[in-house]
Amino acid sequence: MAQSLLELLQAACPATLPMHMPGHKRNIEMAPYLKTLAAHLDITEIKGFDHLHAAQGVLREAMEQAAAVFGANHSFFLVNGSTVGLLSAIRAVTAPGDSVLMARNCHKSVYNALALNNLRPHFIYPQTNLRYQINASMSLEDIQRAIARHREARVLIITSPTYEGVLSDLGAIIALAHRHGLTVLVDEAHGPHLGLSPHFPRGALSAGADIVIHSLHKTLPSLTQTALAHVRTPALANEMQRQLAIFETTSPSFLLLASIDGCVRLLRDRGEELFAAWAEALEAFHQKALGLRHLRVLGYGKERGLQLDNVYGLEPSKIYISTINTHISGYELAELLRGGHATEPEMITPQGVLAMTGMGDTVDSLGRLGDALLEIDSRLSPASAVKLPLMAPRVQSKVPIATAERAPFISLPLEQSEGYVMAETIVVYPPGIPVVVPGEVMNGQAISYLLAARQARNTILRTRSDVDGQVAVLRDA
Ligand SMILES: Cc1ncc(COP(=O)(O)O)c(C=O)c1O
Numbered sequence: 001m002a003q004s005l006l007e008l009l010q011a012a013c014p015a016t017l018p019m020h021m022p023g024h025k026r027n028i029e030m031a032p033y034l035k036t037l038a039a040h041l042d043i044t045e046i047k048g049f050d051h052l053h054a055a056q057g058v059l060r061e062a063m064e065q066a067a068a069v070f071g072a073n074h075s076f077f078l079v080n081g082s083t084v085g086l087l088s089a090i091r092a093v094t095a096p097g098d099s100v101l102m103a104r105n106c107h108k109s110v111y112n113a114l115a116l117n118n119l120r121p122h123f124i125y126p127q128t129n130l131r132y133q134i135n136a137s138m139s140l141e142d143i144q145r146a147i148a149r150h151r152e153a154r155v156l157i158i159t160s161p162t163y164e165g166v167l168s169d170l171g172a173i174i175a176l177a178h179r180h181g182l183t184v185l186v187d188e189a190h191g192p193h194l195g196l197s198p199h200f201p202r203g204a205l206s207a208g209a210d211i212v213i214h215s216l217h218k219t220l221p222s223l224t225q226t227a228l229a230h231v232r233t234p235a236l237a238n239e240m241q242r243q244l245a246i247f248e249t250t251s252p253s254f255l256l257l258a259s260i261d262g263c264v265r266l267l268r269d270r271g272e273e274l275f276a277a278w279a280e281a282l283e284a285f286h287q288k289a290l291g292l293r294h295l296r297v298l299g300y301g302k303e304r305g306l307q308l309d310n311v312y313g314l315e316p317s318k319i320y321i322s323t324i325n326t327h328i329s330g331y332e333l334a335e336l337l338r339g340g341h342a343t344e345p346e347m348i349t350p351q352g353v354l355a356m357t358g359m360g361d362t363v364d365s366l367g368r369l370g371d372a373l374l375e376i377d378s379r380l381s382p383a384s385a386v387k388l389p390l391m392a393p394r395v396q397s398k399v400p401i402a403t404a405e406r407a408p409f410i411s412l413p414l415e416q417s418e419g420y421v422m423a424e425t426i427v428v429y430p431p432g433i434p435v436v437v438p439g440e441v442m443n444g445q446a447i448s449y450l451l452a453a454r455q456a457r458n459t460i461l462r463t464r465s466d467v468d469g470q471v472a473v474l475r476d477a
Contacts, residue, residue: 013026015342016342016343016344017341017342017343017344017365017368017369017372018344019319019337019343019344019345019346019355019356019357019369020344020345020346020347020355020356021217021218021219021224021346021356021358022217022218022222022223022224022358023193023216023217023218023219023220023221023222023356023357023358023359023360024220024221024222024223024358024359024360025358025359025360025361025365026360027221027359027360027361027362030221030266030274030359030360031221031262031263031266031360033258033259033262033266034221034223034259034262037223037255037258037259038255041254041255041258042253042254042255043254044251044254045251045252049254052077052079052248052252052257053241053244053245053248053250059077059257062077062257062260062261062264063075063076063077065261065264065265065268066228066260066264067230068268069196069264069267069268069271070195070196070205070214070228070230071195071205071206072205072212072230072231072232073230073231073232073233073234073237074230074231074232074234074236074237074240075228075229075230075231076228076229076230076231076240076241076244077226077228077252077257077260077261078226078227078228078229078244078248079225079226079227079248079249079252079253079256079257080225080227080247080248080249081215081217081225081226081227082107082109082187082189082213082214082215082227083107083109084227084244084247084248085213085214085227085228085229086107086109086110086113086185086187086213087109087112087113087116087243087247088229088240088243088244088246088247088248089185089211089213089229089231089240089243090110090113090114090117090119090155090157090185091113091116091117091243091246091247092211092236092239092240092242092243093154093155093183093185093210093211093236093239094117094119094154094155096117096118096119097118097119097120098117098119098120098153098154098155099119099120099121099122099150099152099153099154100114100119100120100121100122100153100154100155100156100157101121101122101124101143101146101147101150101153101155101156101157101182102114102121102122102123102124102156102157102158103123103124103125103126103138103157103158103159104123104124104125104126104394104433105125105126105135105159105162105433106157106158106159106187106433107159107187107189107433108425108427108433108434110157110187111401111425111434111437114401114402115401115402115405115438118402119401119402120400120401121401122146122149122150122153123397124138124142124143124146124158125142125394126138126162126168127139127142127309127310128310128391129166129308129309129310129311130309131296131308131309131322131324132164132296132298132308132320132322132324132351132352133322133324133351133352133391134162134164134166134298134320134352134391135162135164135166135391135433136166136308136309136310136311137160137166137167137168137169137310137311137312137313138158138160138168138169138173139310140169140172140173140176143156143173143176143177144176147176147177147180147182153182154181154182154183155182155183155184155185156173156177156182156183156184156185157184157185157186157187158170158173158184158185158186158187159186159187159188159189160186160187160188160191160204161188161190161191161194161314161315161318162190163190163318163347163354164298164318164320164354165190165298165299165314165315165316165317165318165320166311166312166313166314167201167312167313167314167315168312169312169313170186170203170204170207170209171207171208174186174204174207174208174209175208178208183210183211183236184208184209184210184211185209185210185211185212185213186204186207186209186211186212186213187213188203188204188209188212188213188214189213189214189215189218189227190215190218190219190315190318191203191204191214191219191315192214192215192216192218192219192220192228193219193220193275193278193317193359194315196267196271196275197271197272197275197276197279199275199276199278199279199316200275200279200315200316200317201313201315205230208232209232210231210232210233210236211229211230211231211232211236211240212229212230213227213228213229213230214227214228214229214230215227216228216260216263218356218358219317219356219357219358219359220263220267220358220359221262221263221266221358221359221360222259222260222262222263223255223256223259225256226256226259226260226263228260229244274359275359277362278317278357278358278359278361279316280363281357281361281362281363281365281366281367282316282317282357282366284363284366284367284370285300285319285357285366285367285369285370286300286301286304287370288301288367288370288371288373288374289301289302289303289370289373290302291374291377292373292374292377293377293378293380294325294326294377294380294381294382295321295322295323295325295326295333295373295376295377295380296321296322296324296325297319297320297321297322297373298314298318298319298320298321298322299314299316299320300319317356317357317358318354318356318357319354319355319356319357319366319369320352320353320354320355321333321352321353321354321355321373322351322352323351323352323353324351324352324383325382325383326380326381326382326383327380327381327382327383327384328380329350329351330348330349330350330351330352330353331348331350331457333348333352333353333376334348334353336376337353337372337376340372340375340376341368341372341375341376343355343368343369343372349458350452350453350458355369391449392428392433392435392446392449393435393443393445393446393449394445395435395436395440395441395442395443395446396440396441396443397437397439397440397441398421398439398440398441398477399421399438399439399474399477400439401437401438401439403438403439404421404422404423404438404439404474404477405423405424405425405437405438405439405463405464407423407438407474407475407476407477408423408474408475408476409423409424409464409465409472409473409474409475410472410473410475411465411467411470411471411472411473412470412471412473413469413470413471414447414450414451414469414470414471415447415451417442417447417471417473418442418443418444418447419441419442419443420441420442420473420474420477421439421440421441421442421473421474421477422436422437422438422439422440422441422442422471422472422473422474423438423464423472423473423474423475424438424462424463424464424465424471424472425437425438425461425462425463426450426460426461426462426463426471427460427461428449428450428453428458428459428460428461429458429459429460429461435449435450442471442473
């Protein structure tokens with residue numbers, strides 16, 4: 001590489017409209033602390049600066065401030081993303097061998113926590129929305145059935161909002177789970193901005209979740225990797241602290257910690273004004289989206305107010321653009337956005353593109369996105385045939401995940417793996433949710449889905465097999 005990483009960043013950043021994380025969108029006028037953070041301020045845990053894992057001084061005060069702003073009882077600053085929050089939280093609320101109820105569309109860190117703690121997951125699949133071919137909300141009835149079937153489970157883990165901004169009815173789900181004595185952990189990594197203003201829906205904290213994990217960096221003005229964990233009771237907070245000391249670095253970056261603190265203070269001091277400005281920028285996008293003829297935008301333009309099957313609600317910061325109704329794929333749309341409009345999206349699937357907005361977006365940036373879509377849309381024609389659904393299918397589990405992921409395996413061509421018990425996790429990026437995990441039985445639909453993903457040039461990650469086109473299955477199952 002001839003240029004240094006820094007040189008590459010210096011060239012790319014000013015030239016591109018970031019429709020991806022981080023949510024500060026490089027808007028240093030709005031969040032001046034982000035401009036100031038650099039090596040001349042980089043220290044370690046020295047006198048006067050407290051200890052993240054045994055906070056008694058400035059960090060403790062800063063975390064108490066965060067709890068007050070977010071309406072939590074206890075908040076923890078995280079410098080290893082929501083990933084470390086989820087690993088720690090799951091270990092805090094389970095004992096090895098426990099059964100857990102979890103949404104099947106959880107992030108891979110939740111699956112890693114299962115394996116690390118030898119847990120027995122009982123998956124609850126989210127509903128689907130076929131108009132957009134995306135995961136929809138969790139159904140209360142499905143959760144009720146899972147609770148009745150697995151009375152031994154003590155914990156429920158769900159993700160809301162999803163990457164595309166789909167919300168579940170957390171108030172009803174948490175009340176149900178609490179009636180049955182379950183501890184509820186909500187992965188709200190994509191919704192740290194929820195519940196803080198009238199412009200965005202309420203979030204998991206006010207719905208009564210026991211633990212809530214927020215990736216601050218995804219939508220709010222804070223540096224990449226910064227996150228928060230919020231916990232309801234002092235006993236849980238103690239256990240969470242113990243687990244964070246295991247999973248999180250012992251050398252937390254004070255630049256990242258200062259970024260979290262700056263973000264919390266900005267929300268405290270200017271939150272109302274900044275949320276209103278973000279909502280205004282989203283409304284400007286909506287006005288442009290009304291002119292789209294072929295591209296559909298979830299919750300925007302002519303799609304606003306549509307009754308969507310299996311969708312309890314949407315949170316408006318995600319702009320999910322579907323190409324299902326057009327002659328192009330999500331990949332082609334992403335290329336058109338990059339090529340003609342210097343715009344980089346957050347997530348691309350065969351059937352759509354996610355443009356992620358953040359508090360740092362403006363009427364100008366989202367107007368630019370709207371104009372780009374209008375220009376592209378004017379060159380599109382309608383789809384000539386109905387596009388096949390490209391949703392991850394359901395699979396059945398036969399062997400506990402923690403057993404299967406370490407058991408001896410053989411590799412087979414994907415096409416010949418039907419009926420075999422998997423020895424590895426296979427994740428398709430995007431959206432980064434496992435299609436199969438160890439112990440599950442590969443079926444024909446999952447094979448077709450993976451073949452289609454491969455043909456569509458999605459990244460397919462496997463945890464054990466290393467031969468292209470092959471998958472790891474249990475040798476002795
Ligand atoms: C739903 C969900 N949870 C957790 C994470 C992990 O977040 P982080 O990258 O902050 O560790 C992600 C990352 O994309 C995610 O999509």
